[in-house]
Amino acid sequence: MNQTQQKEYSRKAAQYQQLALPITQNIEIAEDEPVFVANAQLEELDYRKLYKAYSPKGRKSAAEPRIMFKLLVYGYMCGIYSTRKLEQACRKNIDFIWLLQGERVPDHTSFARFRSGKAKDAIEDLFYQFVRRLWEEEEIEYEEVFIDGTRMESMANRYTFVWRKSVTRQLAKVKEKARELFYQYGGEGNLTVGKLQALAKSLVPEGGEMVHGTGRRKPFWQRQYEEIDRLVVRWKKYERQLFEMGCHRNSLSKTDKDATFMRMKEDHMGNGQLKPAYNVQLAVNSEYITGVAAFSNCTDSGTLIPFLNHIQRMQGRSYRDIVADAGYESVGNYLYLASRGQNCYIKPTNYQTRKTRKYCEQLWRAENMRYLEDEDCFVCAAGRKLRFYRSCSQESNGVVTTYNYYQCDQCTGCPVRKQCTKSQNPDFRKEVKICEEFAQHRAQAHENLLTERGVLLRMNRSIQVEGAFGVLKSDRQFKRFLMRGKTNISLELFLLCLAFDLDKYCSKLRQDRRKTHLFRSKKSRYL
Structure with missing residues (x-):
């Protein structure tokens, strides 16, 4: 019985298993494909600042910086963040091969060096170039901006703090x-x-x-x-x-000195997990991310002013309406927006609780007392007057605020004393502290939110900026930074947000929703 020898088998198999394509074969990509749209948009950007970040001396890069940038951005669009997986995609994925334009496939170390932070300023400039391009195409408008923040875990070890x-x-x-x-x-x-x-x-x-x-x-x-x-x-x-x-x-x-330890999501025991993280702030307009920054500050209220200043400096213009949740409420932020003539749509921290019966029955609150403007005093539930007796000023971050103190003449024998205070001191006299600037601006913000436009902006804030975080952290599974240091993680954010904007642009183009800015409520649709 004749048996096929190893040499003959290998030679015959090679004839049928080896697929050879002609080198001159053109790769056809449809114009509505995301890779085609992304490449067309990125080609319109100015890359001179990126090329200046690379020295002409020394060994030449495997691919041009412009092509490396496109590959990284499209990789983030596809949810590929690993440099080794990017290298593998450039060898096997037809979209990445088309983006290479005949250049050699960069290895994973080339992608890692490109993303190391040396080109951070250039990539930030490219991100805001695309934002300005969206404005030129009337995809965004500088009417309103939705701001929110989230805590994103650092690569640092949580046991080295x-x-x-x-x-x-x-x-x-x-x-x-x-x-x-x-x-x-x-x-x-x-x-x-x-x-x-x-x-x-x-x-x-x-x-x-x-x-x-x-x-x-x-x-x-x-x-x-x-x-x-x-x-x-x-x-x-x-x-x-x-x-x-x-x-x-x-x-x-100790491993990431820019990260701050923040209380992350709760574990199965109900305890907040303490991990090194960054406070990532996003500014969303017309469903596009138009501003991004990372802070070591744990509180959102302390990031609003520097974040808005950064956006204005990079975009050359400011927004008219600032929409944010209750975490951004502070007297400093109120005074800052008022000084710049911007409309404040910041949700007060007591926006929901003030509607409850329990809040209205809390007699010790100044909000539930009657104020006599002619006498400059408050009248408590027992009919006794709390008169002004002193004021003081405090300065925080360059903002000076004045606090007025009102005190009751006599609380002895008050019928509602137990509901007003827990103090057992017989000589106790009720006192309230009022910041006039804060009270006035909070009332104005509350009034703005109750208008028809305020209701519309409040609804869009929960859809647009919270939806953007949902896409980045849940759909794209980007929950932890891959590099250490504020410079490196900022570069990651610019690549991630640019990929988000390009994907949103492709989605609007495909759904014929271009030049749409706000979602309308169901009530307004049927009017």
Whole structure:
């Protein structure tokens, strides 16, 4: 019986299994395909700033920076964030091969170097170039902007964090121990790190040699020197950590010093998971992301002013209506928007609770007391007057606010005392603190939200900006940054948001919804 030999089998199989395409074969991509639309839009951008980020000296890149940028953006459109998977897609995926335009396939290290943060300013400029292009095509308008934030986990290890309170306490202990040794070994004057180091050097005798290792072989002066040196090292380390935290941060990660520890989603036990993360802020207009920034600040209220300033600086124009949720309410933000002539649609923190019966029955609240303007006093539920007796001013982040204090003349024998206060002091007198600027602007914001346009903007905020976060974190599964440092994660955000805008542009083009800006409520559709 004749048997097929290995050589014959391999030769015959190769004739049928090897598929050869002619090198001159053109790849046809339909004009309505996302890769075609994205390539056409990205071709209109100015890449001079990107090319300046690359030196003409040295080894030439596998592909041009312009093509590398397109590949990364389209990879983010497809949900591909790994550089190794991007390299694999460039070898096997027909869309990526078409984007390469005959260039060599970049390896994963080339993509990693491109995304390392050196071209952060250039990619940020390309993102805002596309935003301006959307405005030229009337895809967006500078009427309203929807702002919201989310906490996105850092790549840092959650077990490598330090807290300001702990660092401050340890630094105080180090200083106390150093002060004790400083005066014990003959130091004079006020204690400083420089004087402590000089004292340690003075303990070393002329010609003295350090003995390495442990045990009794070390001379007494070396043990003194090493004890002071350890204190100096710890002193400098704690001061450096406090400096890196700055004035507004309460924690620091050793592996990602820009990240702040925030309380993330609750675990199965109902406890909030504490992880290193960034506060990512998005500005959405006409369903497109028109502004993005990452902050180490945990609170949204502290990010609104710098975020709006950044958007105006990059876009060259400001929005008329600012729409945000209750987390952005503060007297500083109210005064900032009023000074710029922008309409405030910030939801007050008591917007929902003030509608409840429990809130209305809380007699101790100033909102539930009657105010007599001619006498400048409040009247409580028992009919007693709380008169103005002092005022003070406070400055925070350059904003000066004034607080007025009103106090009751006599609370003894009040029939509603138990409902008004828990104090057992018989001489207690009810006091309320009022910030006039905050109360006025909160009332105006509440009035704006109750108008027909306010209801429409409030509905669109929940659809557009919260929908954008839902797409990025749930649909695209981008829940954690791939790189460390604020510069690197900002570059990731620009690529991610540009990919989102291109995908939204393709979707509107496919659904024939171009130049639409707001979703209309169901009631207005049937009017």
